[in-house]
Amino acid sequence: MTVNGQEVTADVEPRTLLVHFLRENLRLTGTHVGCETGYCGACTIHVDGQPVKSCTMLAAQADGASVTTIEGLAQNGELHPVQEGFWERHGLQCGFCTPGMIMSAAALLAENDNPSEDQIRHGIEGNLCRCTGYHNIVRAVEYAGAKVRGEEPPAPDWEGAS
Amino acid sequence: MYPREFDYVAPSSLDEALEALGDDSKVMAGGMSLLPLMKMRLFSPAVVVDIGRIGGLDTIEESNGDIVIGALVRHATTATSPLVAQVATGLATAASLTGDVQVRNRGTTCGSLAHADVAADQPAAALALGATMVAQSSEGTREIAASDFFVDALTSALQPNEILTSIRVPKHQAGEGSAYDKLGRRGGRSDYAIAGAAAWVKMEGGSVADARVALTGVGTKASLANAVADAVIGTDGSEQAVKDAAARATEDVTIIEDLYGTEEYKTHLAKVYAARALSQAIANAS
Numbered sequence: 001m002t003v004n005g006q007e008v009t010a011d012v013e014p015r016t017l018l019v020h021f022l023r024e025n026l027r028l029t030g031t032h033v034g035c036e037t038g039y040c041g042a043c044t045i046h047v048d049g050q051p052v053k054s055c056t057m058l059a060a061q062a063d064g065a066s067v068t069t070i071e072g073l074a075q076n077g078e079l080h081p082v083q084e085g086f087w088e089r090h091g092l093q094c095g096f097c098t099p100g101m102i103m104s105a106a107a108l109l110a111e112n113d114n115p116s117e118d119q120i121r122h123g124i125e126g127n128l129c130r131c132t133g134y135h136n137i138v139r140a141v142e143y144a145g146a147k148v149r150g151e152e153p154p155a156p157d158w159e160g161a162s
Numbered sequence: 163m164y165p166r167e168f169d170y171v172a173p174s175s176l177d178e179a180l181e182a183l184g185d186d187s188k189v190m191a192g193g194m195s196l197l198p199l200m201k202m203r204l205f206s207p208a209v210v211v212d213i214g215r216i217g218g219l220d221t222i223e224e225s226n227g228d229i230v231i232g233a234l235v236r237h238a239t240t241a242t243s244p245l246v247a248q249v250a251t252g253l254a255t256a257a258s259l260t261g262d263v264q265v266r267n268r269g270t271t272c273g274s275l276a277h278a279d280v281a282a283d284q285p286a287a288a289l290a291l292g293a294t295m296v297a298q299s300s301e302g303t304r305e306i307a308a309s310d311f312f313v314d315a316l317t318s319a320l321q322p323n324e325i326l327t328s329i330r331v332p333k334h335q336a337g338e339g340s341a342y343d344k345l346g347r348r349g350g351r352s353d354y355a356i357a358g359a360a361a362w363v364k365m366e367g368g369s370v371a372d373a374r375v376a377l378t379g380v381g382t383k384a385s386l387a388n389a390v391a392d393a394v395i396g397t398d399g400s401e402q403a404v405k406d407a408a409a410r411a412t413e414d415v416t417i418i419e420d421l422y423g424t425e426e427y428k429t430h431l432a433k434v435y436a437a438r439a440l441s442q443a444i445a446n447a448s
Binding site: 013014015016017020036037038041044050051052053055056057058060061063104107108122123125126 | 163164165166167168169170172193194197198200201202210212214238261262263264265267268352
């Protein structure tokens with residue numbers, strides 16, 4: 001498979017999950033293991049451009065696929081707009097859900113760079129955050145959407161945050 | 163959380179896949195139902211036959227009066243297909259409400275049907291829309307009506323040597339419509355159904371000429387609520403007629419209490435969602 005643009009080859013046990021292959025074989029530990037049951041989305045990566053949960057996929061299923069992890073999102077030392085949005089709009093607290101949340105948000109914006117708040121919330125439905133209450137995550141994605149569209153991001157609404 | 167050890171085969175043709183099936187094997191398409199069970203070690207097949215690399219199974223095609231959905235068509239594809247939305251509306255809605263974005267990108271319509279979870283969305287839609295399951299084995303192909311397919315919790319009529327290669331869904335004709343709606347475990351319509359209902363109707367001259375209603379999430383399997391369909395047929399499909407018919411939602415179903423609701427609550431929800439699905443199907447028919 002190709003991971004973040006690099007060709008990788010390995011022989012693995014059939015039961016090796018893709019998330020473990022990424023973290024343990026390739027030492028790409030940005031992808032997190034959360035609930036392990038397919039609910040929390042902390043392990044979200046892109047396989048052939050689509051967000052998927054890497055804890056619920058065998059490494060062997062990704063044979064030949066193009067995989068992008070959180071480590072592959074920044075380009076030429078510049079943060080991806082979603083990463084910048086999480087930074088600028090305080091879209092994280094403990095940070096555990098953040099890699100998966102960013103991968104889901106990046107996939108959402110790749111399909112629709114001007115999502116409504118409702119579309120953002122549904123777009124990250126497969127990612128659980130236990131700190132933020134999602135408010136600032138939504139703002140971070142709105143910030144990133146504006147960046148992608150080449151517009152000035154909306155001003156922060158810290159007073160309105162709940 | 164690793165599954166127990168298993169042998170993995172990823173054949174490139176259906177014949178090879180059928181050849182690989184044995185008494186202790188399991189077919190995997192997207193793996194969204196199978197892998198969590200294997201990781202929790204509730205289920206540990208000796209052989210996993212990954213059909214994900216078989217060509218030609220990922221298409222949605224029209225054939226005579228049906229649409230044919232192949233074994234590898236993912237929920238995301240079923241949910242966003244303009245064709246499915248138009249001619250098998252309830253199935254498209256069910257797909258759009260399944261899991262979340264990531265799950266819909268991997269899980270398949272046929273896989274969910276074969277898995278036969280008691281609270282899955284697809285079984286109710288398949289029952290209400292009168293789908294036919296197409297199962298292949300090395301001995302040939304057989305077709306199974308949706309009404310004969312769901313046997314019990316996590317148990318379908320598929321044999322260990324069979325693969326659900328496609329489903330055939332009759333296309334809505336003029337005057338026909340369908341719908342699906344549910345209450346999800348995480349509130350709203352998210353996650354598996356605490357209770358869900360699908361409905362299909364055929365309207366003629368302002369009255370309901372034919373109907374099918376199916377429930378999911380409330381019993382040990384998705385099942386047809388025939389009493390509701392019988393009660394609404396012949397009426398004008400008004401709000402009151404739908405409500406009266408939906409009041410009979412649990413006559414053909416044994417309601418099972420679970421972590422997500424008491425028997426009383428589920429009985430109530432079955433009626434509410436039968437009515438909602440039926441009303442929406444009638445609206446979609448015109």
